[in-house]
Amino acid sequence: xxxxxxxxxxxxxxxxxxxxxxxxxxxxxxxxxxxxxxxxxxxxxxxxxxxxxxxxxxxxxxxxxxxxxxxxxxxxxxxxxxxxxxxxxxxxxxxxxxxxxxxxxxxxxxxxxxxxxxxxxxxxxxxxxxxxxxxxxxxxxxxxxxxxxxxxxxxxxxxxxxxxxxxxxxxxxxxxxxxxxxxxxxxxxxxxxxxxxxxxxxxxxxxxxxxxxxxxxxxxxxxxxxxxxxxxxxxxxxxxxxxxxxxxxxxxxxxxxxxxxxxxxxxxxxxxxxxxxxxxxxxxxxxxxxxxxxxxxxxxxxxxxxxxxxxxxxxxxxxxxxxxxxxxxxxxxxxxxxxxxxxxxxxxxxxxxxxxxxxxxxxxxxxxxxxxxxxxxxxxxxxxxxxxxxxxxxxxxxxxxxxxxxxxxxxx
Amino acid sequence: xxxxxxxxxxxxxxxxxxxxxxxxxxxxxxxxxxxxxxxxxxxxxxxxxxxxxxxxxxxxxxxxxxxxxxxxxxxxxxxxxxxxxxxxxxxxxxxxxxxxxxxxxx
Numbered sequence: 001x002x003x004x005x006x007x008x009x010x011x012x013x014x015x016x017x018x019x020x021x022x023x024x025x026x027x028x029x030x031x032x033x034x035x036x037x038x039x040x041x042x043x044x045x046x047x048x049x050x051x052x053x054x055x056x057x058x059x060x061x062x063x064x065x066x067x068x069x070x071x072x073x074x075x076x077x078x079x080x081x082x083x084x085x086x087x088x089x090x091x092x093x094x095x096x097x098x099x100x101x102x103x104x105x106x107x108x109x110x111x112x113x114x115x116x117x118x119x120x121x122x123x124x125x126x127x128x129x130x131x132x133x134x135x136x137x138x139x140x141x142x143x144x145x146x147x148x149x150x151x152x153x154x155x156x157x158x159x160x161x162x163x164x165x166x167x168x169x170x171x172x173x174x175x176x177x178x179x180x181x182x183x184x185x186x187x188x189x190x191x192x193x194x195x196x197x198x199x200x201x202x203x204x205x206x207x208x209x210x211x212x213x214x215x216x217x218x219x220x221x222x223x224x225x226x227x228x229x230x231x232x233x234x235x236x237x238x239x240x241x242x243x244x245x246x247x248x249x250x251x252x253x254x255x256x257x258x259x260x261x262x263x264x265x266x267x268x269x270x271x272x273x274x275x276x277x278x279x280x281x282x283x284x285x286x287x288x289x290x291x292x293x294x295x296x297x298x299x300x301x302x303x304x305x306x307x308x309x310x311x312x313x314x315x316x317x318x319x320x321x322x323x324x325x326x327x328x329x330x331x332x333x334x335x336x337x338x339x340x341x342x343x344x345x346x347x348x349x350x351x352x353x354x355x356x357x358x359x360x361x362x363x364x365x366x367x368x369x370x371x372x373x374x375x376x377x378x379x380x381x382x383x384x385x386x387x388x389x390x391x392x393x394x395x396x397x398x399x400x401x402x403x404x405x406x407x408x409x410x411x412x
Numbered sequence: 413x414x415x416x417x418x419x420x421x422x423x424x425x426x427x428x429x430x431x432x433x434x435x436x437x438x439x440x441x442x443x444x445x446x447x448x449x450x451x452x453x454x455x456x457x458x459x460x461x462x463x464x465x466x467x468x469x470x471x472x473x474x475x476x477x478x479x480x481x482x483x484x485x486x487x488x489x490x491x492x493x494x495x496x497x498x499x500x501x502x503x504x505x506x507x508x509x510x511x512x513x514x515x516x517x518x
Contacts, residue, residue, distance in 0.1 A: 023444060027444070027446060046453040048452075048453060048455065049453065049455075063434070063438070065442075066441070066442075066453075067441065067442050067443075067444065068442055071442070071443075071444065075444075299451060299452060299453070300451060300458075303451050319518075321518070324457075324458070326452065326455060326457035328455065333455075333456070333457070333479070335457055374479070375482075376456070376459075376479050376482040376483045377482035377483070377485055377486065380459055380482075380483055380485075380486035381486055384486065404485075405485050405486065408486070
């Protein structure tokens, strides 16, 4: 398919991945039609601050927007929202939207994101029980997010713990229920998870680890959460942060390969070469991890997918960056480079007691990931190492007398 | 509103009016100034909003925090006047600020 043939691009989804795709296409010189279809009633915005500054009330919706709403018209991006795409006709290359209108495409980018999982419990629909995904979710939460309110967070992943941190800073009483025996089990090692557990405990968060929520109590409004072992926790507000399900309905209906995410190649192309999938909804081979196929939920992955898909549509090259993530909790900035899954040992640089340290994860001799807490140099240095396929011996990493910059410069 | 001038590595200038309280990075991203990626949205997590502050403005923009400095250590082509633009807040005192963009953010 040559660039000349692609005159009409449709982007389904107007989160960060969708918005970035439109921008990258225009910046890359694409002069054809771009249509972006979004279900939320606003322009693409940043999700990470939702569980941080926006929840706290420190950031307005206007500042949350990635770019002003007016930019899309200026750049001749036809932005249709709130509107839902309901069907993809692959044979005729059309997207049908609610109301029946059909929009033709030459290239289609699916940036449909993910749906937060609902608590599979009686009482999950009570007033005061919330999911956490959109600005609208947070606006509703904020109505009751007041000092001394009793908050129960279900799920001790990044969202749950970031919400817990903000809640403590705002004077709420906070209990976190997690079915696993430790927090952050999916995203970091037991050691680093333990550090965050201690910090939250010190900040006054109560944890129920290995807890099985059984029923959400209340008449109209939530009043508490009952656990399977009979324990009951009072609650004015319940927030579920128990993960997401990739939004793959459209892709499945039209027969694309889907397996916990829409399967793509390294250039974000699905099993239909005219259709790309990016962001939370997609799985692609990871360049820096021997082509292991991963579905990542992160800003980096959203932006990266947008760059890759736009470049593929424009028939340009796009270098791929190693994955990165971050989480802010209290005064702790956790920055993660790489993918730690499959590590066989971890080496620490610095000590946890200083609230500034980094965990370096190895698979054999190879450095595969780093969690840096208040250690941005270690994070960026490690990211460069992973990016370029270099590694550093553990004894060198542990030696704090050697600056990270020097270690990176000498690494092979 | 304060005016900020961004000069791309190629020499192309962008003059942008931005409200107080926004950061130099945000104003650039919202107006799609090429050369400031700012992938993390200003969380001081990615170091892709590196700029060179015009020397005559250095007093007014202040100094980089230690976290910002550690990030800058790993940016490309760092100079004494390098800053992460997500850490510079716009105010009336910065009306007329000139920043230059590096060749690349990665």
